[in-house]
Amino acid sequence: MIISVASGKGGTGKTTVSTNLAASLDRPLKLLDCDVEEPNAHLFIKPEHLVSKIESTFVPVIDEQRCTGCRKCADLCQFNALAVIGDKVLVFPELCHSCEGCRLICPEQAVEEGHRELGTIETGVWKHVSFSYGRLRVGEAMSPPLINRVQSLIEPDDLVIIDAPPGTSCPAINAMKVSDFVLLVTEPTPFGLHDLVLTVEAVRQLSIPCGLVINRADIGNDELYHYARREGLPILLEIPFQRTIAEIYSRGGLLVEQSPEWRTRFCQLFASILQAAAEAEVSQ
Amino acid sequence: MKVAISAKGTDLNSDVDPRFGRAAFLIIVDPETLEFEAVDNSANVSSFKGAGIQAATMVHDRGASVLMTGYCGPKAFQTLQVAGIKVVSDVSGTVMEALERLKSGSVEYLETANAEAHW
Numbered sequence A: 001m002i003i004s005v006a007s008g009k010g011g012t013g014k015t016t017v018s019t020n021l022a023a024s025l026d027r028p029l030k031l032l033d034c035d036v037e038e039p040n041a042h043l044f045i046k047p048e049h050l051v052s053k054i055e056s057t058f059v060p061v062i063d064e065q066r067c068t069g070c071r072k073c074a075d076l077c078q079f080n081a082l083a084v085i086g087d088k089v090l091v092f093p094e095l096c097h098s099c100e101g102c103r104l105i106c107p108e109q110a111v112e113e114g115h116r117e118l119g120t121i122e123t124g125v126w127k128h129v130s131f132s133y134g135r136l137r138v139g140e141a142m143s144p145p146l147i148n149r150v151q152s153l154i155e156p157d158d159l160v161i162i163d164a165p166p167g168t169s170c171p172a173i174n175a176m177k178v179s180d181f182v183l184l185v186t187e188p189t190p191f192g193l194h195d196l197v198l199t200v201e202a203v204r205q206l207s208i209p210c211g212l213v214i215n216r217a218d219i220g221n222d223e224l225y226h227y228a229r230r231e232g233l234p235i236l237l238e239i240p241f242q243r244t245i246a247e248i249y250s251r252g253g254l255l256v257e258q259s260p261e262w263r264t265r266f267c268q269l270f271a272s273i274l275q276a277a278a279e280a281e282v283s284q
Numbered sequence B: 001m002k003v004a005i006s007a008k009g010t011d012l013n014s015d016v017d018p019r020f021g022r023a024a025f026l027i028i029v030d031p032e033t034l035e036f037e038a039v040d041n042s043a044n045v046s047s048f049k050g051a052g053i054q055a056a057t058m059v060h061d062r063g064a065s066v067l068m069t070g071y072c073g074p075k076a077f078q079t080l081q082v083a084g085i086k087v088v089s090d091v092s093g094t095v096m097e098a099l100e101r102l103k104s105g106s107v108e109y110l111e112t113a114n115a116e117a118h119w
């Protein structure tokens, strides 16, 4: 079972939900922070030891001795990562998508294996949670390859909670598409609703069942609730705007560790997710 | 010598297109004889990234040794440098006016690429 925690925009409390959900359960699970441009689950789930691994991807390196400047590689490359000027091949590694087509097509075996660093993956254990998070290298333009590396830690039958990047762009879709259920965290404000509508559309395109967590549930207006009812989106948890909650968060604390009541609510959230996922499966 | 000029149209009275990689056309012209050809750059206009690299390769392939355009990004500039093509940026007006400026010698060649922007 893979549950993605997503949101239409950043700062809606997505990490609060993913970390508290992970911490509340009493069974082994994996928590994967795939918000690699701005990971912050590690501020709340704090393993004693983190092992750091650098991830890199293929980019071509041209052996000038062998290269005849035939251009086959540059003509093939869909991403303009190669240019041939005279008999010199220029490589733009930051544009390369690592398809290795240039290497296969080169008649002179002049394309050698080089690397571009994508970022790092930190892994550690906290109580029942195997926790990993990716951090994109500063300057790296593409996050999906690193997100895929983080998700490659998933094994069959794992219970997984993914903290997905916010929004509906390629990285967010990439993080959500492997999941069985998407939990959308939102706020009852006009902005929150606008972003939510787009995210719900994207999740439905992927044919993944979803449900809502409403954060700061007592601010804003009723629009969100009307929308949820119209769309048949179940509201699985509401988190009020409370000073005590904000304080726990700002200290890097977990709601479910401080309050048995909240632990129960997050356990119920998990039960509701299982139920909603099962119902979606039946109706399909 | 040949000059490449990014242009919105296909003749010498066309306006200079401020974009290089995504210019509508690239006009390759001999400033002495005014013989020219207009190369359709539309395949590049729609490319996701690296349009400037493709356009720079094309300019080199057509044998131009100077490029005149509005804006030249870092990757295109790097490619042009390897090709030994000199770049004049911030060019506006018509293609003909740009050529006259070049002939009168009142141009400065770019030392480094224009800052990254989203053309």
Ligand code: SF4
Binding pocket: A058, A059, A060, A073, A076, A077, A078, A079, A080, A081, A082, A095, A096, A097, A098, A099, A100, A101, A102, A103
């Ligand atoms: S690996 Fe693929 S994307 Fe990268 S340079 Fe080669 S052909 Fe282009």
Ligand code: SF4
Binding pocket: A062, A066, A067, A068, A069, A070, A071, A072, A073, A074, A084, A089, A105, A106, A107, A108, A109, A110, A111
């Ligand atoms: S395909 Fe090989 S030989 Fe041809 S230009 Fe590319 S690297 Fe050089």
